Amino acid sequence: MYTFSSKLKTVAFALMIIGFLGVAYGFFTAPSSVEDVQLIMKDSHEAHGEVAETHVNETHDVTETSHEVDSHEADSHSGDEHAEHILHLLQNKPWSALYVALFFFFMISLGTLAFYAIQHAAQAGWSVVLFRVMEAITSYLPVGAILLFVFFVLSSLHLNHLFTWMDPEVVAHDELIANKSGYLNVPFFLIRAAIYMVGWIWYQRHSRKLTLAQDNATDLSNYTKLFKRSAAFLVFFLVTESMMSWDWIMSLDPHWFSTLFGWYVFASMIVSAITTIALVSIYLKGKGYLEFVNDSHLHDLAKFMFGFSVFWTYLWFSQFMLIWYADIPEEVTYFVTRFNDYRLPFLGMLVLNFVFPLLVLMNSDYKRVNWFIVATGIVILIGHYVDIFVMIMPATVGDQWFFGISEISSALLILGIFIYVVFTALSKAPLLAKGNPFIKESEHFHY
Amino acid sequence: MSNKVVQAMYNDDDILLDAVKETRSSNHHIEEVYTPFPVHGLEKAMGLKDTRIAITAFMYGCVGFMFSIWMMNYMMIEQWPQDIGGKPSFSFIQNMPAFVPIMFEMSVFFAAHLMVITFYMRSKLWPFKEAENPDPRTTDDMFVMEVLVDNNEAELVSFLEKTGTVEIKVTEK
Numbered sequence: 001m002y003t004f005s006s007k008l009k010t011v012a013f014a015l016m017i018i019g020f021l022g023v024a025y026g027f028f029t030a031p032s033s034v035e036d037v038q039l040i041m042k043d044s045h046e047a048h049g050e051v052a053e054t055h056v057n058e059t060h061d062v063t064e065t066s067h068e069v070d071s072h073e074a075d076s077h078s079g080d081e082h083a084e085h086i087l088h089l090l091q092n093k094p095w096s097a098l099y100v101a102l103f104f105f106f107m108i109s110l111g112t113l114a115f116y117a118i119q120h121a122a123q124a125g126w127s128v129v130l131f132r133v134m135e136a137i138t139s140y141l142p143v144g145a146i147l148l149f150v151f152f153v154l155s156s157l158h159l160n161h162l163f164t165w166m167d168p169e170v171v172a173h174d175e176l177i178a179n180k181s182g183y184l185n186v187p188f189f190l191i192r193a194a195i196y197m198v199g200w201i202w203y204q205r206h207s208r209k210l211t212l213a214q215d216n217a218t219d220l221s222n223y224t225k226l227f228k229r230s231a232a233f234l235v236f237f238l239v240t241e242s243m244m245s246w247d248w249i250m251s252l253d254p255h256w257f258s259t260l261f262g263w264y265v266f267a268s269m270i271v272s273a274i275t276t277i278a279l280v281s282i283y284l285k286g287k288g289y290l291e292f293v294n295d296s297h298l299h300d301l302a303k304f305m306f307g308f309s310v311f312w313t314y315l316w317f318s319q320f321m322l323i324w325y326a327d328i329p330e331e332v333t334y335f336v337t338r339f340n341d342y343r344l345p346f347l348g349m350l351v352l353n354f355v356f357p358l359l360v361l362m363n364s365d366y367k368r369v370n371w372f373i374v375a376t377g378i379v380i381l382i383g384h385y386v387d388i389f390v391m392i393m394p395a396t397v398g399d400q401w402f403f404g405i406s407e408i409s410s411a412l413l414i415l416g417i418f419i420y421v422v423f424t425a426l427s428k429a430p431l432l433a434k435g436n437p438f439i440k441e442s443e444h445f446h447y
Numbered sequence: 448m449s450n451k452v453v454q455a456m457y458n459d460d461d462i463l464l465d466a467v468k469e470t471r472s473s474n475h476h477i478e479e480v481y482t483p484f485p486v487h488g489l490e491k492a493m494g495l496k497d498t499r500i501a502i503t504a505f506m507y508g509c510v511g512f513m514f515s516i517w518m519m520n521y522m523m524i525e526q527w528p529q530d531i532g533g534k535p536s537f538s539f540i541q542n543m544p545a546f547v548p549i550m551f552e553m554s555v556f557f558a559a560h561l562m563v564i565t566f567y568m569r570s571k572l573w574p575f576k577e578a579e580n581p582d583p584r585t586t587d588d589m590f591v592m593e594v595l596v597d598n599n600e601a602e603l604v605s606f607l608e609k610t611g612t613v614e615i616k617v618t619e620k
Contacts, residue, residue: 321544325532364501 002289004427008419015416022409026094034080037087088161089400094410095160096396101410102151103248104272104388105418106144107265111273112137113204114237114266120207120230126300128442129292131211131433132426133280137273139425140418141204145197147414148248152193156186162396163189165254177254184251192247196240203233214435223437241266252395256334258323264315265391271308271353272384274301275377280422282370289431292443295368302367305380309357312384313350338390341399345386352383385411451596452478454581455607456589456614460486463590466610467492470594475603478593478620481585500569504562511557512550519546581618 031037116134119127127134155163164170165177165184177184207226214222242262250261258264278301284290323331338346356379366372393401433439457463464486470477477493520539523529523546528536535541567573585591596603596617604615 317544317547321547324544325534327532362505 001429002284002423002426002431004423005287008423012416012420012423015412015419017416019409019411019413019416022405023094023098023413026097026406026409030091030094031087032091034083034087037083037090040090041083041086086400089397092161092396093400093402094406095155095162096393097406097410098413099151099162099396100385100389100392100407101414102144102148103392104385104411105140105414106148107269107388108272108276108418109138109140109144110200110241111266111269111271112277113141113200114234114241115270115273115277116207117203117230117233117237120226121234123227123438125438125441126297126445128433128436128438129290129297129445130277130281130301131436132429132431133277133284133290135208135211135429136422136425137276137280138204139208140421142201143417143421145201147417149190149193149197152190156190162392163251163254165251174254180254184254189247189251192243196244199233199236199240203229203236207233211433211436212429215430215433217435220437223435241269249391252392253334255330258319258331258334260315260319264312264319267308267312267315268384268387271305271312272381274304274308275380277301278305278373279377279381282374284426284431285370292432294445296445297442298370298373299364299367302361302373302376305373305376306357306361306367309353309361309380313354316350334394337394337398342390342394342401345403346390349383349386349390352379353387356380356383450620451600452618452620453594453596453600453603453607454616454618455592455594455610455612456582456584456616457592457611458589458613460590462611463592464488464492466592466607466612469610470592470607473606475606476595476597478595480593481580481582481591483586483588483590486590500562500566503565504558507561507565508554508558510561511554514557515546515550515553518553519549581616 031040112134116131116138118124119131119134154160156166158167161167165180166186166189171177171181206229210222210226210229214220214226217223245262245265246257249265250257278298281290281293281298281301285293320335323335326332357376360372360376361367389407436442455466457466460482463480463482467477467480467489471492471494480489480493482489516539523542524537524539530536531545534545539546571579580586581591581593582589592607594603594607600617604617607615
């Protein structure tokens with residue numbers, strides 16, 4: 001049995017408190033009126049002079065079509081509407097930062113749940129010793145789901161303007177969104193989110209109950225039941241994951257669409273999930289637990305990290321190249337915004353998510369060296385955090401993004417909750433799923 | 448140095464594996480082992496060094512990658528620039544995304560083909576090559592361990608007879 005060390009508990013609470021203070025600071029310092037924004041703009045104009053002015057004009061020409069109209073009007077109306085536009089972006093900033101963090105950690109536990117279900121459906125032998133680690137990571141799923149759902153309810157109450165299609169004023173003046181309002185409307189959006197979440201949480205709780213029951217069972221009835229449920233869950237997951245990515249991320253840019261977006265989000269999800277499984281396992285091994293996890297298990301996880309990093313890049317590039325080649329204005333705006341306003345995070349994440357894991361984890365021997373896995377794992381997690389950041393921020397805060405207190409403390413806050421929930425769940429059950437029929441194979445797994 | 452070897456034959460891969468371990472632990476030099484199929488763990492038991500073909504594969508991949516960059520630049524930018532989809536055709540970097548699939552394929556092509564050729568050369572396999580295996584039965588159901596004789600023929604033969612062999616032959620190589 002694992003006991004949640006008081007040291008780690010303190011770290012988790014410290015992260016939560018620091019994060020909470022930072023998030024609160026972000027909300028309090030967000031400008032509340034157009035006058036505030038004009039003051040900020042005046043300050044920055046005086047500080048940066050000509051450069052800032054040309055920068056603002058230049059970047060606004062290339063954002064979405066609706067923004068373009070805004071900025072042209074803003075130019076002719078000498079700044080008032082422009083300032084209002086900036087005000088909305090700045091007011092969105094702390095909300096978006098929180099949303100990135102909420103989604104990222106929720107995505108890790110959802111990806112782990114999918115990976116876990118694959119292990120059961122495939123009746124994999126090697127990974128049985130890691131089941132309790134995976135179950136612990138998925139135990140964040142209900143918590144994350146509730147936090148996200150509350151966030152969506154707050155969005156639908158117009159406390160923030162992340163989802164522009166939720167604003168009836170916008171829909172009335174936008175034919176494209178109006179055409180999609182049969183799907184993109186607040187009640188249906190919340191119902192869909194609830195359906196996805198209930199389905200995922202149901203499988204999470206059910207699978208946990210069945211493996212715990214299997215530990216002391218004399219027959220395999222729990223195991224076979226879990227096998228069938230896992231296969232059914234994977235079918236449900238594949239559809240709902242795709243729809244979730246349209247609803248929760250792609251609809252932030254309601255004019256833009258990409259047909260492989262669900263897979264792209266899934267790639268990010270699964271690689272972050274496997275990296276987290278590896279990191280938690282190595283941490284526990286370092287503390288003297290999980291003595292049955294050997295080099296070969298970590299080697300396999302590192303292979304998955306390597307493979308899915310390449311897979312992510314493949315999907316990222318497939319999406320990018322088709323849009324770049326076709327060069328259709330309504331599609332290409334998505335990447336133009338990212339290239340103009342987000343060049344460093346957008347291109348930097350390719351280094352973090354592709355080049356670095358590719359070069360470091362290519363050698364077979366390095367996949368067995370713990371600190372190599374930890375170092376690459378941290379880089380991969382940061383890279384995919386940036387990936388989610390670049391998926392969400394351009395639509396909600398435009399060129400007003402900054403990696404500051406709001407962004408960092410949102411990540412810390414949710415990380416604190418995540419650590420607390422995951423390690424509490426770890427301490428609730430034995431670390432070896434000893435009832436699984438493949439447990440011997442897994443303990444002797446050798447590559 | 449003599450080129451005399453003892454060839455001990457086995458009819459089971461587990462017995463062979465044990466024999467290889469025993470022979471090595473009593474400090475006899477194993478020249479070669481011939482098997483009809485890959486025996487799991489044999490290379491470790493024989494104490495063979497890890498293969499370096501992965502390193503060559505990486506280098507060949509890099510060669511293919513470089514070659515594809517040169518090739519696409521020569522074909523599409525220098526020699527015969529074409530206007531495809533309105534993309535500016537006089538700049539490599541601005542057309543680069545379209546060349547990425549080719550770079551990828553060329554890296555794989557070079558790595559795979561050159562690696563196979565390297566493997567054949569390293570294993571001294573080429574067309575019309577005479578078979579090197581000492582007994583045609585090693586392509587059927589027999590395993591042969593070849594041990595070098597170092598002025599200890601009688602001792603070696605009596606040692607190998609105790610390792611579960613079914614047949615022993617002493618030959619000049």
